Amino acid sequence: MIEKTIENWHRLLENKDVAGLDSLLHDDATFHSPVVHTPQQGKQMTTLYLAAAFNVLASDKFHYVREVLGERDAILEFQTEINGITINGVDMISCDENGLITDFKVMVRPLKAINLLHQMMAEMLGKISKAS
Numbered sequence: 001m002i003e004k005t006i007e008n009w010h011r012l013l014e015n016k017d018v019a020g021l022d023s024l025l026h027d028d029a030t031f032h033s034p035v036v037h038t039p040q041q042g043k044q045m046t047t048l049y050l051a052a053a054f055n056v057l058a059s060d061k062f063h064y065v066r067e068v069l070g071e072r073d074a075i076l077e078f079q080t081e082i083n084g085i086t087i088n089g090v091d092m093i094s095c096d097e098n099g100l101i102t103d104f105k106v107m108v109r110p111l112k113a114i115n116l117l118h119q120m121m122a123e124m125l126g127k128i129s130k131a132s
Helices: 002-015 019-023 043-056 111-131
Strands: 025-032 063-069 073-082 085-095 101-109
Touching (some): 002 063, 002 085, 019 025, 073 111
Parallel strands (some): 025 101
Antiparallel strands (some): 073 085, 085 101
């Protein structure tokens, strides 16, 4: 079941299709940021964070290096480079029986990368919020 969800995720990410997230995310989706201490609840907040990530992380250097798929869970390891800093991370995605994403957790390393992402994501979230 998760295979179709992940296939759709790859397509949305490749096209930076923020609008397409509406059909992929459950209304009660939860987003766990590597730099925000509390989970972000709901489709709107999850979309906001993923939209910012599309702009910050999804460059021509971004690629998934490994995928582990279960029935309703997926772990996608990614790598990218921003400002000369190599970023290694993991997207942990869970979906419901209809293939809608219910939980999206991002973990990132090393510390330099986390600090850079914290700064860049805060700036992008501010821009997106002002534009809405």
